[in-house]
Amino acid sequence: MTAQTSQTNRRPVILTGDRPTGPLHLGHFVGSLKSRVALQDSHEQYLLLADTQAMTDNAHDPDKVRRNVLEVALDYLAVGIDPAKTTITVQSHLPALAELTLMYLNFVTVARLERNPTIKEEIQARGFGRDIPAGFLCYPASQAADITGFKAEVVPVGEDQAPLIEQTNEIVRRINHQVGRDVLPECKAMIPQFGRLPGVDGKAKMSKSMGNAIALGAAPEQIKAAVHSMYTDPNHLRVSDPGQVEGNVVFTYLDAFDPNTEEVQALKEHYQRGGLGDMVLKRRIEGVLQDMLAPIRERREALAKDPDYVFDILRQGTAKARELTQQTLEEVRDALGMFSFESRR
Amino acid sequence: MTAQTSQTNRRPVILTGDRPTGPLHLGHFVGSLKSRVALQDSHEQYLLLADTQAMTDNAHDPDKVRRNVLEVALDYLAVGIDPAKTTITVQSHLPALAELTLMYLNFVTVARLERNPTIKEEIQARGFGRDIPAGFLCYPASQAADITGFKAEVVPVGEDQAPLIEQTNEIVRRINHQVGRDVLPECKAMIPQFGRLPGVDGKAKMSKSMGNAIALGAAPEQIKAAVHSMYTDPNHLRVSDPGQVEGNVVFTYLDAFDPNTEEVQALKEHYQRGGLGDMVLKRRIEGVLQDMLAPIRERREALAKDPDYVFDILRQGTAKARELTQQTLEEVRDALGMFSFESRR
Incomplete structure (x- = not known):
């Protein structure tokens, strides 16, 4: 100022x-x-x-x-x-x-x-x-x-x-x-x-034209599908394997959107040790995004009318x-x- | 159309x-x-x-x-x-x-x-x-x-x-x-x-910035001075010499402004034969321009007020x-x- x-x-x-x-x-x-x-x-x-x-x-x-x-x-x-x-x-x-x-x-x-x-x-x-x-x-x-x-x-x-x-x-x-x-x-x-x-595919930029974006007005099933396709750690083949957090889009999104930073931190450590599957994480980020986007989508739909x-x-x-x-x-x-x-x- | x-x-x-x-x-x-x-x-x-x-x-x-x-x-x-x-x-x-x-x-x-x-x-x-x-x-x-x-x-x-x-x-x-x-x-x-x-100096383009222009609102003495400086035939040294019409700005201006085209034609022939001085021509074109510009200048001055x-x-x-x-x-x-x-x- x-x-x-x-x-x-x-x-x-x-x-x-x-x-x-x-x-x-x-x-x-x-x-x-x-x-x-x-x-x-x-x-x-x-x-x-x-x-x-x-x-x-x-x-x-x-x-x-x-x-x-x-x-x-x-x-x-x-x-x-x-x-x-x-x-x-x-x-x-x-x-x-x-x-x-x-x-x-x-x-x-x-x-x-x-x-x-x-x-x-x-x-x-x-x-x-x-x-x-x-x-x-x-x-x-x-x-x-x-x-x-x-x-x-x-x-x-x-x-x-x-x-x-x-x-x-x-x-x-x-x-x-x-x-x-x-x-x-x-x-x-x-x-x-x-x-x-990043885009859900791990590319540096989220962009509609690159097909790696989640629109603010996305329907629940679109959010689900996008999360399902999220880029994680390509070397994390079995649940028991140690996984990588850096560059793992699911964790980037959890950092960006999950309000419970302590639990996210614990999940990161668990993933790095091994024994935590991608599906567990994807269900979590999907829940976070669905909760966050639902009221936005509803307001958007009401306004669009x-x-x-x-x-x-x-x-x-x-x-x-x-x-x-x-x-x-x-x-x-x-x-x-x-x-x-x-x-x- | x-x-x-x-x-x-x-x-x-x-x-x-x-x-x-x-x-x-x-x-x-x-x-x-x-x-x-x-x-x-x-x-x-x-x-x-x-x-x-x-x-x-x-x-x-x-x-x-x-x-x-x-x-x-x-x-x-x-x-x-x-x-x-x-x-x-x-x-x-x-x-x-x-x-x-x-x-x-x-x-x-x-x-x-x-x-x-x-x-x-x-x-x-x-x-x-x-x-x-x-x-x-x-x-x-x-x-x-x-x-x-x-x-x-x-x-x-x-x-x-x-x-x-x-x-x-x-x-x-x-x-x-x-x-x-x-x-x-x-x-x-x-x-x-x-x-x-052309400009009064014979250059292809009349332009205020080149100082070879006669403004529409020019005062009588400005017109006189511009005509006096007009480019004629540089080889036409004595009145008795034959003079060149092409590229001679005075004739270009006479062609553009003198309403009496027959007299201008006669002047051209006389000039080419020899025996016609530049000053006679310049007095003529000055008269033509003064006559043409006087009413324009007067209207311009009245409007400017x-x-x-x-x-x-x-x-x-x-x-x-x-x-x-x-x-x-x-x-x-x-x-x-x-x-x-x-x-x-």
Whole structure:
């Protein structure tokens, strides 16, 4: 908390969000949703349904993006995001963000965008090669517009996304330097405490497209099947064999979700000694996940029956965000000395 | 004119405009302003004060762009652009164009933008090297947004800008193909009949920054001085010498502006035979230019005393354009199937 915020008792502004390209899953829950539910009490929190950004690599399938705006909003509300405390907003309906993006593109060079390690890696991971959509190369400027448009001071990001924060602050510093005052605040990255949740198959990242995810709205039998397929210790062939805990997805999940850490510790020791079968552990984690996901699924299903209610929340959040981001746009334009019908300097 | 336009008696939509980076000059008058005054009777004409685009290479000096929005508007009105026939509008106050630009950036690759010969040449001419602002690389997408945002069917461009029209139509075809119908019209380039007016120094292009221009609002003594410095035939040393007409700026200007083509033809022959001094010719072209520019200057000065009137014209034109471009944005989004609060498919 900066000196200013403690003086005025203003809560720091935090911006986060998701590309609506699929329903959220346990990986999102561990990596961000849980902490967002906590942060909405201590921060002025904005959640951005980043459908404009999702278009940078889904322009061929806008329908997928559109459908998932509602799906992700349902996930937010189901896990306990409270629209009275958190503003949920739809990026494509905030024109000031598009205008700020275009402006910021003039304050960053192509060479700088290409050097961004996140962009470099994602270009490789997505196999774009040289035929990368221009919008994809430009999306750090779009993120800078998001962050500064809301005047966010804190931005929760994965460790691999820290360069995007640095890119944003470079643009902020360049504009502040040019206008001779701090029209935009710099922001800080907030790196999550619990890292990435592996997929049920043991791969480093849980991802819907890789088929190793458990969706937040998963049905009981889907949870059961996913747990059944969980990666354990491939060398633990007989119950009596000693088993390995590290890299064993069941234990990673028990660490992440089982509230009884002492029993989990005892189970780990038993497994390492030998004499504890995988099925016992899988039944335990399945019970934990079923208990945790049942109320989320129920809330999600109830909300899904009342889309008008959810759309109203998005509409209200977007109206509030529209005003805020428009205000920022006007401040930046005014500071830069751009054309305005109102002030005819 | 397409079959459709002749059937409905609708006037074809034409979009043109200028980057407001300096007052307009005789080069603009010959190359575009004169034909715009004629076209406003046969076309539904929109003039875009492209201040957003001007920022792509003037981000360090937004004040220059801002000041020149009014200057260029004064030039338009002074030469006879009639706000009752032509809609004059300010690009930075049309958020739908920014939103369309960001969308189109997803339908064009970086490699394609880099291959654009206009961009290639301008990068070289402006000395950007590898440190080109990202906004500058992206400006063909911004032009595509302008053209399609107004659903322009005809776009007057210099011969060197024809590739930008092709780039726009590529984006249009890609989107129309994806949505399975013609949501956006393709556009046609209109190449001006009279080519480029050379600078008074004989260089191919008249340009304020090169100091070889005569501004439309130039004072009589500025016109006199510019004509005095005009490039003629450097080998025409004595009045009795035969002189060369080709490349002789005075004759180029007489061809462009002197209403009496027969007398100009006689002067050319006399000059080629020998016995006609440069000063006689310069006095003639000075008289022609003074006569032509005096009423333009007077209208310009009168309008400059009433900026409220000019701002009202821009405000009204921009309000009309805002509605039109917003409508296009919504049609494109709807066709692509993007998120909307209104239609919840």
